[in-house]
Amino acid sequence: KQEVTQIPAALSVPEGENLVLNCSFTDSAIYNLQWFRQDPGKGLTSLLLIQSSQREQTSGRLNASLDKSSGRSTLYIAASQPGDSATYLCAVEGGSEKLVFGKGTKLTVNP
Amino acid sequence: EPEVTQTPSHQVTQMGQEVILRCVPISNHLYFYWYRQILGQKVEFLVSFYNNEISEKSEIFDDQFSVERPDGSNFTLKIRSTKLEDSAMYFCASSEYPGLVSETQYFGPGTRLLVL
Numbered sequence: 001k002q003e004v005t006q007i008p009a010a011l012s013v014p015e016g017e018n019l020v021l022n023c024s025f026t027d028s029a030i031y032n033l034q035w036f037r038q039d040p041g042k043g044l045t046s047l048l049l050i051q052s053s054q055r056e057q058t059s060g061r062l063n064a065s066l067d068k069s070s071g072r073s074t075l076y077i078a079a080s081q082p083g084d085s086a087t088y089l090c091a092v093e094g095g096s097e098k099l100v101f102g103k104g105t106k107l108t109v110n111p
Numbered sequence: 112e113p114e115v116t117q118t119p120s121h122q123v124t125q126m127g128q129e130v131i132l133r134c135v136p137i138s139n140h141l142y143f144y145w146y147r148q149i150l151g152q153k154v155e156f157l158v159s160f161y162n163n164e165i166s167e168k169s170e171i172f173d174d175q176f177s178v179e180r181p182d183g184s185n186f187t188l189k190i191r192s193t194k195l196e197d198s199a200m201y202f203c204a205s206s207e208y209p210g211l212v213s214e215t216q217y218f219g220p221g222t223r224l225l226v227l
Contacts, residue, residue, distance in 0.1 A: 043202060043220035096167050097142060098156040099216060
């Protein structure tokens with residue numbers, strides 16, 4: 001059974017800092033990995049999708065990497081801003097279309 | 112930009128009552144999903160739906176749950192006899208293509224269900 005773990009559970013940084021969020025998964029036979037952002041009491045906003053054949057994806061200040069063989073992904077956020085404060089979720093798809101989620105990392109960027 | 116919409120945003124019900132949660136997926140999408148998130152816990156998969164039938168369901172999705180696409184735009188989740196433990200945020204999601212193409216799932220804003 002696929003398990004997804006995200007470390008750290010919470011992270012507080014000053015504005016402008018670069019940061020890395022970590023995601024690990026137990027079964028490397030994944031189809032893709034998605035990073036989402038969740039604001040309090042709100043839905044999930046898709047940030048990046050990395051297919052299993054890819055090593056990384058970039059969108060603006062965000063860069064996600066995938067090392068399928070070791071079961072790891074990282075989300076790098078450059079020059080963090082207070083508006084980046086949210087919970088970041090990692091989810092993997094194992095070929096059956098369903099996503100298996102981690103519990104998330106709650107990020108606070110302090111002005 | 113097209114988005115998934117869900118109604119109602121909040122629903123309060125008494126234990127044992129039936130509730131129907133509604134979703135309008137993105138119009139050209141073919142694959143639909145329901146997930147739930149109990150407060151403080153992970154988002155969990157409930158069911159996927161394609162071509163007017165359930166594609167996959169989790170062990171959470173027991174006989175008290177059902178899904179339906181009653182017309183060309185709506186996708187509903189029905190809980191027949193709600194329990195206290197059904198209290199959660201329910202998310203609908205959709206994706207454009209099933210199967211071979213790795214597709215982003217787009218999520219709605221959720222319906223917060225509270226069972227008293």
